[in-house]
Amino acid sequence: MVFSFLPQHLVHDGNLTGMPLCCRSGLDLLGGSFWGFSEMCNEKDPFRDAEVREAIDLRWTLRDIRAKRWKLSPINPLHLEKLISLGLVEMRNDDPVLTNAGLDTIP
Structure with a gap:
């Protein structure tokens, strides 16, 4: 795959070895599209170290x-536990509520 749209210091011998793993996996998954590059490399993204499927599930849970x-439908307890540990959700009166960081994570 040719990554001509990327800065050349990130591309070595046709590989993306100069990029963080999150960027490489996003590009591979999305066929090298620039959209995948910009979305997957957000340093402030709390899910940047998660697998793509898990990140999608956690965003939908938020x-x-x-x-x-x-x-109407119960939340996956593992998702809730992960979101609480990331500081994106807190429990108030036994109800899950987004923190400010949680609100900033989703559009």
Whole structure:
């Protein structure tokens, strides 16, 4: 795959060895699109070290908590535990609530 849109100091012999792993996996997954590069390399992204599928699931769990859909369908307890440990969710009166960091994580 040719990555002509990337700065050349990141591309060595056609490989992305100069990039962080999160960027390389995003580019590989999305076929080298620049969208994947910019989205997957956000240094402030709390899910940057997570697998792509897990990051997607956790973002949807944040959206479910924000919309209070957990009242209709229970939240995966593992997702809730992970989000609490990342400081994105806190429990108030036994209800999950997004913290400011959690609100900043999702559009």
